[in-house]
Amino acid sequence: MFRQKNQTPHSISETLEKQCFENFHHERERLKEKLEAKRKEFEENAIKINDEEEQERQTLEKEFKSALSNLEQLTQDERSQLVQQFSEEKRLIEAGIKKLDICLERFDWEKFIRISNSVSELECPVCLEEMKPPIKIWQCMDGHPVCDTCRRRPQVTACPVCRQDIVGRNILAEKIAASIFSE
Numbered sequence: 001m002f003r004q005k006n007q008t009p010h011s012i013s014e015t016l017e018k019q020c021f022e023n024f025h026h027e028r029e030r031l032k033e034k035l036e037a038k039r040k041e042f043e044e045n046a047i048k049i050n051d052e053e054e055q056e057r058q059t060l061e062k063e064f065k066s067a068l069s070n071l072e073q074l075t076q077d078e079r080s081q082l083v084q085q086f087s088e089e090k091r092l093i094e095a096g097i098k099k100l101d102i103c104l105e106r107f108d109w110e111k112f113i114r115i116s117n118s119v120s121e122l123e124c125p126v127c128l129e130e131m132k133p134p135i136k137i138w139q140c141m142d143g144h145p146v147c148d149t150c151r152r153r154p155q156v157t158a159c160p161v162c163r164q165d166i167v168g169r170n171i172l173a174e175k176i177a178a179s180i181f182s183e
């Protein structure tokens, strides 16, 4: 940039301008290269990050699939266990129903009804208790029964049903009671 003999002020200015331009151009090229290098570096890092991400994603996916399959296995085990339990319970209930059916088939309904009616006939009209053996049963002239306990009460001076005198034991009722309550 030194002024030379053959250089006119005009050409000095031109030279300066040219040098400036060259410097500028050179600097621009340098920056461009630097930028390019940075860009490459960035891209490489980005690829690396992508690879790592991909690897991590694959690992997670593998873990997830394995966990899912474990869960499915567990659920299946539980399900088959429930099915087994259910069929066992069903079998027991069905066996119980069968037993009940047999009992019902063998059950003597006529006898049951007969006994039920007799039992209500064997109720003392005063205390409303069943006159079970060995309790003595008393009666009036018409055969209305009254239990021994009630007959001994001072308030009970006559038949509680018809007000007639109590005349004696009702041996037949006692025998019926003995046969019914012994069963």
Ligand SMILES: [Zn+2]
Pocket: 124, 125, 126, 127, 128, 129, 146, 147, 148, 149, 150, 151
């Ligand atoms: Zn009584």
Ligand SMILES: [Zn+2]
Pocket: 140, 141, 142, 143, 144, 159, 160, 161, 162, 163, 164
């Ligand atoms: Zn009576």
